Amino acid sequence: MEIKITKTTVSRQRPDPNNIPFGTYFSDHMFLMNYDKGVGWHDARIVPYGPLTLEPSAMVLHYAQEVFEGMKAYRTADGHIQLFRPLENIRRMARSCEKLCVPQIPEEDYLQAIKALVEVDADWVPSAPDTSLYIRPYVIATDPKLGVHASYTYIFGIITCPVGSYYPEGINPVRIAIESREVRAVRGGTGFAKCGGNYAASLHASELAEKQGFSQVLWLDGVEQKYIEEVGSMNVMFKLNGEIVTPSLESGSVLPGVTRKSCIHLLQEWGYEVQERNISIAELIEAAGSGALEEAWGSGTAAVVSPIGEIFYQGRDYTINGGKIGPVTQKLYDTLTGIQWGKTPDPYGWIEPVC
Ligand SMILES: *Cc1c(COP(=O)(O)O)cnc(C)c1O
Numbered sequence: 001m002e003i004k005i006t007k008t009t010v011s012r013q014r015p016d017p018n019n020i021p022f023g024t025y026f027s028d029h030m031f032l033m034n035y036d037k038g039v040g041w042h043d044a045r046i047v048p049y050g051p052l053t054l055e056p057s058a059m060v061l062h063y064a065q066e067v068f069e070g071m072k073a074y075r076t077a078d079g080h081i082q083l084f085r086p087l088e089n090i091r092r093m094a095r096s097c098e099k100l101c102v103p104q105i106p107e108e109d110y111l112q113a114i115k116a117l118v119e120v121d122a123d124w125v126p127s128a129p130d131t132s133l134y135i136r137p138y139v140i141a142t143d144p145k146l147g148v149h150a151s152y153t154y155i156f157g158i159i160t161c162p163v164g165s166y167y168p169e170g171i172n173p174v175r176i177a178i179e180s181r182e183v184r185a186v187r188g189g190t191g192f193a194k195c196g197g198n199y200a201a202s203l204h205a206s207e208l209a210e211k212q213g214f215s216q217v218l219w220l221d222g223v224e225q226k227y228i229e230e231v232g233s234m235n236v237m238f239k240l241n242g243e244i245v246t247p248s249l250e251s252g253s254v255l256p257g258v259t260r261k262s263c264i265h266l267l268q269e270w271g272y273e274v275q276e277r278n279i280s281i282a283e284l285i286e287a288a289g290s291g292a293l294e295e296a297w298g299s300g301t302a303a304v305v306s307p308i309g310e311i312f313y314q315g316r317d318y319t320i321n322g323g324k325i326g327p328v329t330q331k332l333y334d335t336l337t338g339i340q341w342g343k344t345p346d347p348y349g350w351i352e353p354v355c
Pocket of ligand 1: 128
């Protein structure tokens with residue numbers, strides 16, 4: 001694919017490298033490419049970051065035909081820049097596209113676009129410990145039409161932003177509330193797809209939980225409201241009686257996280273039995289009460305792992321591992337971040353060098 005590059009003449013404002021707020025300062029350039037039915041994807045280009053021009057009737061604004069991804073570029077100690085399992089994100093987006101009737105982007109073109117953009121804005125990849133460049137690819141439906149139908153035209157864009165350490169004050173376990181009224185996704189719905197609509201649907205419950213002093217909600221399944229699905233916008237894992245359990249992807253209502261997949265791989269290699277299965281809230285609460293629940297954590301690109309220190313259910317608080325991060329959670333964090341920032345060797349072929 002040929003990418004036309006137009007460089008900016010004025011660099012954008014940069015954040016304080018020691019205190020970078022998430023998703024606020026965007027780097028100098030962005031990638032864009034258009035799709036027209038009958039033509040395919042065309043006009044791949046890197047241009048200065050700036051507003052898009054859309055008709056107010058653009059379909060994405062009304063019917064949310066949109067998919068996105070989230071990944072990071074990491075700077076190693078010797079100054080190189082690398083990606084972590086980018087093909088996993090690219091293939092996941094292909095599955096999201098399929099569900100949302102969005103045309104897919106060829107894998108090689110997609111990876112080329114990410115690498116080219118990161119290279120053009122290489123000096124935006126921060127180098128302080130635990131910082132990275134967050135990469136946000138997205139596709140939006142742009143037909144100026146109010147009929148409910150898949151769009152004939154799309155924009156594929158990529159923007160990037162430097163992000164600071166997720167844990168500037170060290171890893172502190174979070175307090176979460178079990179959500180037994182509202183649901184994030186249902187069987188047969190869009191839960192497995194990374195699409196904006198899922199996030200819009202999760203805001204109300206998250207806001208209520210935040211007002212009550214919780215940092216996330218633990219989502220239950222949308223059919224029986226009985227089985228655990230995810231925590232906030234992360235996958236969730238538990239250490240129960242020495243074994244690892246995590247909700248299965250089979251229902252289609254759990255997002256197949258790249259971090260989840262990587263955790264499972266590492267845990268199995270370390271000799272843990274990992275069960276991907278249904279976990280009822282009753283089983284979890286009983287285990288929390290009896291002490292069988294040894295550790296609990298969320299997993300996702302932004303935080304890597306986020307330990308859960310306390311869960312609130314039916315008027316009671318259950319503390320996990322004394323409210324402290326557990327050894328398995330810590331080992332996952334250390335191993336994954338070690339590979340991502342090139343501090344430890346990558347025996348799995350997970351690293352993709354950029355420059
Ligand atoms: C992106 C996302 C995750 C985590 O996926 P990673 O690939 O590990 O970043 C988990 N749950 C939801 C709902 C998500 O959108």
